[in-house]
Amino acid sequence: MAKNEFLEHSLNVNRRHFLGKLSLGLGSVALGSLLMPDLFRGNEAAADLPLGLPHFAPKAKRIIYLFQNGAPSQLETFDYKPKLREMFGQDLPESVRQGQRLTGMTSGQDRFPLVGSKFDFHRYGEQGVWVSELFPHIASVVDDLCIIKSMHTEAINHDPALTFMQTGAQQGNRPSMGAWLSYGLGSENKNLPNFCVLLSRGRGNGQGVYSKLWTNGFLDSVHQGVQFSASEEPVLYLNDPEGTDRASRRRMLDKLAALNDMNHAEFGDPEIKAKVQQYEMAYRMQTAVPELTDLSREPEHIIRMYGADCLVPGTYAANCLLARKLSEAGVRFVQLYHQGWDQHGNLVGEMPLQAEDVDRASAALIRDLKQRGLLDETLVIWGGEFGRTNYCQGKLSEKNYGRDHHPRCYSIFMAGGGVKPGVYGESDEFGYNIIKDPVHVHDFHATVLHLMGLDHEKLTYKHLGRRYRLTDVAGKVVDGIIA
Numbered sequence: 001m002a003k004n005e006f007l008e009h010s011l012n013v014n015r016r017h018f019l020g021k022l023s024l025g026l027g028s029v030a031l032g033s034l035l036m037p038d039l040f041r042g043n044e045a046a047a048d049l050p051l052g053l054p055h056f057a058p059k060a061k062r063i064i065y066l067f068q069n070g071a072p073s074q075l076e077t078f079d080y081k082p083k084l085r086e087m088f089g090q091d092l093p094e095s096v097r098q099g100q101r102l103t104g105m106t107s108g109q110d111r112f113p114l115v116g117s118k119f120d121f122h123r124y125g126e127q128g129v130w131v132s133e134l135f136p137h138i139a140s141v142v143d144d145l146c147i148i149k150s151m152h153t154e155a156i157n158h159d160p161a162l163t164f165m166q167t168g169a170q171q172g173n174r175p176s177m178g179a180w181l182s183y184g185l186g187s188e189n190k191n192l193p194n195f196c197v198l199l200s201r202g203r204g205n206g207q208g209v210y211s212k213l214w215t216n217g218f219l220d221s222v223h224q225g226v227q228f229s230a231s232e233e234p235v236l237y238l239n240d241p242e243g244t245d246r247a248s249r250r251r252m253l254d255k256l257a258a259l260n261d262m263n264h265a266e267f268g269d270p271e272i273k274a275k276v277q278q279y280e281m282a283y284r285m286q287t288a289v290p291e292l293t294d295l296s297r298e299p300e301h302i303i304r305m306y307g308a309d310c311l312v313p314g315t316y317a318a319n320c321l322l323a324r325k326l327s328e329a330g331v332r333f334v335q336l337y338h339q340g341w342d343q344h345g346n347l348v349g350e351m352p353l354q355a356e357d358v359d360r361a362s363a364a365l366i367r368d369l370k371q372r373g374l375l376d377e378t379l380v381i382w383g384g385e386f387g388r389t390n391y392c393q394g395k396l397s398e399k400n401y402g403r404d405h406h407p408r409c410y411s412i413f414m415a416g417g418g419v420k421p422g423v424y425g426e427s428d429e430f431g432y433n434i435i436k437d438p439v440h441v442h443d444f445h446a447t448v449l450h451l452m453g454l455d456h457e458k459l460t461y462k463h464l465g466r467r468y469r470l471t472d473v474a475g476k477v478v479d480g481i482i483a
Contacts, residue, residue, distance in 0.1 A: 052186035054453025059418025060379040062327045064334045070207045070341030073388035073403050074411040076117050078147050080130035081431040085116030092391045096430050106404045112391035115401045118348050134355035137363035146481050147413045150425025150434045153386050153441050156407050158207045161385040166213045168445055168470045175217035178333035180470045182223040184459045189330030193226040196331050198319040202340025202357045204350035209337045218463040220274045230314025234293040305364040317361035324368050344393050345402035366415050375416035383412025390431045409434050418451045420483040442475030450477045
């Protein structure tokens with residue numbers, strides 16, 4: 001066979017193979033679109049992300065974020081600093097403070113007297129991790145925890161720090177973490193929202209929470225967090241009014257959808273489609289939510305595990321149990337906000353009450369997920385927006401003290417969802433500066449997205465001429481906490 005004839009024969013074979021493979025490929029694509037309806041979902045504002053799919057194999061499928069609003073002191077939780085007891089009442093050395101800016105509440109103080117924790121710490125678990133006596137139940141599950149002692153943030157006051165921790169920006173109108181995950185990964189349960197929000201109030205000095213913390217920002221409104229209330233109606237206005245049955249509700253929604261389709265065809269506003277999706281979600285939730293939020297059906301051993309408060313709607317314990325049920329049902333992101341951690345003065349009086357509110361239920365949630373085989377695929381996060389100073393705010397006494405805001409060093413913990421149990425990062429002996437493995441808020445967000453199978457640099461949305469992301473233009477994955 002001549003050389004040219006051989007090449008032609010090869011090309012002919014390749015064409016036959018190509019066309020044959022092409023037909024198989026189109027069949028696979030068609031099958032994929034049936035099995036995964038969101039696979040080819042369009043979005044004019046999306047960047048390079050095929051929405052509804054992770055970028056790589058995720059370690060976690062869902063997140064439960066136990067946010068301790070008001071900033072619990074790291075020095076009374078997980079960062080044991082005996083030197084502060086030894087130096088009680090002595091001034092914070094300038095070599096440690098290094099001119100760091102202060103809030104208006106302590107900037108006028110003549111002295112910054114050091115104060116160690118009034119509460120004892122003990123070692124727990126296989127690695128002998130230090131945990132405050134205020135958290136005996138959390139201490140009992142410490143072998144499942146990844147305690148990060150080197151978190152730091154840029155904001156020094158509650159509102160910007162809280163907004164930064166939730167949205168990656170200190171100003172408002174940015175999508176929250178839950179909204180980004182809803183946008184990037186879609187839903188596991190079409191009858192429930194991707195992103196649910198639960199609120200509880202502790203017995204300490206509280207800081208407010210507000211809807212901008214679970215906003216969709218510039219993303220479609222379907223990604224906004226849905227707030228559950230502690231009333232007889234967990235989701236307000238979900239039930240049909242008197243005289244309306246399911247059939248008439250269905251007819252009304254169909255007619256409304258037709259009108260909205262006409263409106264969308266004329267104006268092209270994507271929010272019109274989002275409204276239709278929200279109406280349909282509310283219709284499906286009418287069946288799913290009542291059964292899901294009925295905690296009285298839980299077995300007795302579960303009630304004992306979480307504590308009797310779990311049957312009282314709106315308590316932290318009830319919200320932890322509901323979070324487990326929502327997560328188990330496939331809700332992608334469940335956000336709890338527990339208020340009352342702002343101990344500027346009466347820390348010794350308030351913090352034990354706050355700890356009592358959250359200790360048992362936080363540990364129970366981790367145990368409950370673990371016994372159901374869900375902890376490995378559910379990432380649990382516990383922590384606040386910044387830390388607390390090692391010096392006393394206001395007048396120091398041996399019986400009581402308060403601590404001001406401290407953004408340079410604080411502690412959180414994570415469990416399950418592909419994190420490595422143990423302690424990560426280290427602060428200095430004063431608990432003031434980080435000396436090992438710092439973790440910025442952007443790094444935290446990048447790592448959480450990574451655990452969910454998302455590259456934080458690729459999860460973007462084009463808005464006002466630029467591509468935005470949860471981590472802004474920074475952030476790196478903290479490999480040291482990933483199992």
